[in-house]
Amino acid sequence: MRTHFIAIGGSAMHNLAIALKDKGYQVTGSDDAIFEPSKSRLEKKGILPEELGWFPEKITSDIDAVILGMHAHQDNPELAKAKELGLKIYSYPEFLYEQSKTKTRVVIAGSHGKTTITSMILHVLNFHQKDVDYMVGAQLEGFDCMVKLTEDNDFMVLEGDEYLSSPIDLRSKFLLYQPNIALMSGIAWDHINVFKTFDDYIEQFRRFVASITPGGVLVYNEEDAEVVKVIENAENYFRKMPYKTPEYEISNGKVLLKTEMGDIPLSVFGAHNLLNLEGARHICHTLGIMDEDFYDAIMSFKGASKRLEKVEREDKGILYKDFAHAPSKVKAAVKAFCEQFKNEKKYGFLELHTYSSLNPVFLEQYDYAMDGLDEAIVFYSEDALKIKRMEPISPELIKEKFKNENLKVFTNAEELHAYWDLLDKTKGVYMMMSSGNFGGLDLTK
Structure with a gap:
């Protein structure tokens, strides 16, 4: 399959490009600015554009998929050429759905905590050598790329962002994933440049809940009043699994999680991170990871990049x-x-x-x-x-x-x-x- 990325240098886009290259796809791309670490990582895979800028001549009729990044503008000349040729144009999340529509999709959403929770889940699965496809918004210890796509894995874990999908698709990204299993960590108004009112912002989460597949599962933070309100007003059927901040103490500068199995020492701190951990534990349980195995793995989790x-x-x-x-x-x-x-x-x-x-x-x-x-x-x-x-x-x-x-x-x-x-x-x-x-x-x- 031949794919072309318009704005390949973005932190999310370049990871997807690398994942597709690793999958055996033919990958090309363009951008008018590419910074580190994207530049070195694309160069290592042999898919760094030879020169910066937009080149309509790169867009040819044999391209199977054009993937459009948020950094590009609506009047982008490569986008115009793709439209002229009638090529299939995907946003980043739309293409991820295409890659995962035959899998069980696990989507982690919320105004805050989603990167950390996704990272915790992937850390635990990796610790126990459970192979899944994934997309996460931070570089993780033990992972080479923030995106992994295969033909064989049954599950895909996706960090679900409420921001816009592309310059020509103004839906929130997480509305395109259609989760079988979902988590909602919290709702607090953000992205005021796009969502002008708090209700407009909350509406994206209402739609996200409505997009859960029939009979799916929603793990949610029961301590967040806005989350609870959205879930209580949902009209579709899904199984509800609430979670809350677990008991813990700080002893000699070390956080100890109180569990039925005794005190579990952690490498992260903060009540919000303990709340994130509890959400991750519930998701891992739905994926077949027992509590004892979860705690065994989470002790070595040091946090997602740039999160405390x-x-x-x-x-x-x-x-x-x-x-x-x-x-x-x-x-x-x-x-x-x-x-x-x-x-x-x-x-x-x-x-x-x-x-x-x-x-x-x-x-x-x-x-x-x-x-x-x-x-x-x-x-x-x-x-x-x-x-x-x-x-x-x-x-x-x-x-x-x-x-x-x-x-x-x-x-x-x-x-x-x-x-x-x-x-x-x-x-x-x-x-x-x-x-x-x-x-x-x-x-x-």
């Missing part, structure tokens, strides 16, 4: 980085950090980087998000606001919306870096929360 991930520093200082940027994620990460390091001076840095986080209306959601930290720092780039064509935001407004007068606010990367350089990283503990890089800050030094 410890950074090894040259000075041996204690620093964690977290992808947290949405309000619910920031609050959960800060709570976990403060609970884990009660007796240390705690520094928390948050970069407001996304369209949603830089929207004055959406900033209301961050109220008290940094409370509990000894030093709370928020950074956003005034230049980024200009690039995104957004209105300026004052530091005073940030303090007001966070309801934290002691917040330190930086709008210039050089000033942030100067403040960072003055801190002795061997004293206290540090958490860096961003989907960006704090203006190029090196966290290892």
